[in-house]
Amino acid sequence: MSVLLDGFLVRATLAALGVALAAAPLGCFVVWRRMAYFGDAIAHAAILGIALSLALSLPVFPAVLAAALLMSVAVSLLSGRTMAEDTALGVLAHGALAVGLVAVSLVPGVRVDLTAYLLGDILSVGRSDLLIIWGGAILVVALMTWQWSALLTATLDADLAQAAGIDARRSQLILTVGLAITVAVAIKIVGVLLVAALLVVPPAAARPFARTPEAMAVLAAGIGALSAVSGVAISWQLDTPTGPSIVSAAAFIFAVSQIASRRLDSR
Amino acid sequence: MPLFTIRNLSVAYGGKTVLSHVDMDVSKGEIVTIVGPNGSGKSTLLRAIVGSVIPATGSVSKPTGMTIGYVPQTLSLHPGLPLTVRRFLSLPIPVSDDAAAKALELTGADNLGAAAMSSLSGGQFQRVLLARAVLGSPDLLLLDEPTQGLDQPGSAAFYRLIDTLRHEIGCAVVMVSHELHVVMSASDRVICLNGHICCEGTPEVVSNAPEYRALFGTLTGGALALYRHEHDHDHAGAHTHDHAHDPSHGPGRDA
Numbered sequence: 294m295s296v297l298l299d300g301f302l303v304r305a306t307l308a309a310l311g312v313a314l315a316a317a318p319l320g321c322f323v324v325w326r327r328m329a330y331f332g333d334a335i336a337h338a339a340i341l342g343i344a345l346s347l348a349l350s351l352p353v354f355p356a357v358l359a360a361a362l363l364m365s366v367a368v369s370l371l372s373g374r375t376m377a378e379d380t381a382l383g384v385l386a387h388g389a390l391a392v393g394l395v396a397v398s399l400v401p402g403v404r405v406d407l408t409a410y411l412l413g414d415i416l417s418v419g420r421s422d423l424l425i426i427w428g429g430a431i432l433v434v435a436l437m438t439w440q441w442s443a444l445l446t447a448t449l450d451a452d453l454a455q456a457a458g459i460d461a462r463r464s465q466l467i468l469t470v471g472l473a474i475t476v477a478v479a480i481k482i483v484g485v486l487l488v489a490a491l492l493v494v495p496p497a498a499a500r501p502f503a504r505t506p507e508a509m510a511v512l513a514a515g516i517g518a519l520s521a522v523s524g525v526a527i528s529w530q531l532d533t534p535t536g537p538s539i540v541s542a543a544a545f546i547f548a549v550s551q552i553a554s555r556r557l558d559s560r
Numbered sequence: 561m562p563l564f565t566i567r568n569l570s571v572a573y574g575g576k577t578v579l580s581h582v583d584m585d586v587s588k589g590e591i592v593t594i595v596g597p598n599g600s601g602k603s604t605l606l607r608a609i610v611g612s613v614i615p616a617t618g619s620v621s622k623p624t625g626m627t628i629g630y631v632p633q634t635l636s637l638h639p640g641l642p643l644t645v646r647r648f649l650s651l652p653i654p655v656s657d658d659a660a661a662k663a664l665e666l667t668g669a670d671n672l673g674a675a676a677m678s679s680l681s682g683g684q685f686q687r688v689l690l691a692r693a694v695l696g697s698p699d700l701l702l703l704d705e706p707t708q709g710l711d712q713p714g715s716a717a718f719y720r721l722i723d724t725l726r727h728e729i730g731c732a733v734v735m736v737s738h739e740l741h742v743v744m745s746a747s748d749r750v751i752c753l754n755g756h757i758c759c760e761g762t763p764e765v766v767s768n769a770p771e772y773r774a775l776f777g778t779l780t781g782g783a784l785a786l787y788r789h790e791h792d793h794d795h796a797g798a799h800t801h802d803h804a805h806d807p808s809h810g811p812g813r814d815a
Contacts, residue, residue: 324638324640324641325638325640325641326638327638442650442651442652442653442654443652445651445652446651446652448638448641449635449637449648449651450632450635451612452606452607452610452612452630452632452704453630453632453635454652455607455610455611455612455630456610456611456628456629456630456702457628457630457652457653459652461612496640497640500640500642503642504642504644504676505642505643505644505647506641506642506643506647508642509641509642
């Protein structure tokens, strides 16, 4: 019995760690490029992907990935002359969430536990899930590492990047794909509602203690990992939903980081 | 032989033509200044040279391997992005500490390497942007209103610095400016732009051209008057002397 318990707790912890590691470097760019709402919209679109996978009996991962990519296309098509981007994102994010929830409940023959998708169901992570999560996480971290300098330059200024031979539009595409992959692997861990928090909170907590972009990303990964491990532990001890527990732990670390940095400043 | 050529370049944003039928040659080591009222397409022209905008007609022909050092109008740093000057200089191509220190020295931003970008004054910030642009000795230096936020002595010093750099690196310089009076004296050639090229030539020729006067004579009467004023001084020889040798206005002194 205890071996079995160890098994799923270990899997849960490993899964949460994988997602936290992928989310950290990507989350830094989400912060620096003011893409928090964009991340939210992509995450909310994931519920549409889940409806799609239930209706067509597809695996969840590719369906969510497709929905997330479609959402990013919709955002870029809709924002423009007559609509500010945050309005477009607001309409699309909440629209996708609502339509997704309706669609999931309409899928015939399945009684779905919606909270598992909204808040994550980390304790049901199986071996194959773990493989997908870590595969996706490694892919995202590799993509970020490979493109780091180019992405950073494009984030500072599009023309500055272009003058150095970097295509700023390509950078945006890389970040969008990275976001879609991260959201797709994170759904099972933190759920649709809180994916964006995992992207934004650890980098925000890391910021006061970093002097370079790289230090911020590494520190954010550490904070994300700490949140993941303590979130799973809290969830196990107190029988609380795991996704919200992880994000609560991250928010707590953020609060401590803010207080600590003010103290340091005032000294 | 020109460094690069622009032929029949037109650019449109959403159906509205911003630049039409621009022809332009820039030679090696030349300083070309683009002047023009707001919305005249100055920044668009620079962005077309960089390759950020797709022309509606015509083309910018740059030799393959031509390197560009670009100084943007502003760099809006996100407060959430920690960035030291040293790290900024290595974006996107890593440079050695020696090269970084030399570039900072060249632009009068000595010893700023460890400083956070967000802690710099306006003058220091522009010098650091310039330091990054001259790293790797580019063939062309592109500056989009590089002295925004600098006071008059500050911008005069900045333009003298650009002239010095042009000789040090041997690069061509294309810049956009609003400060007609200062820029005119610092340029080999001035292009007056208003959606199309109104007139071009040496600063003396352009400032006397009827097209230029039609655009700026009423719009920026003050600046033109100031230019004339300095022009008079140039003839007397006193003004240039004063500026060139006054160490308190030298590069690196404003902070």
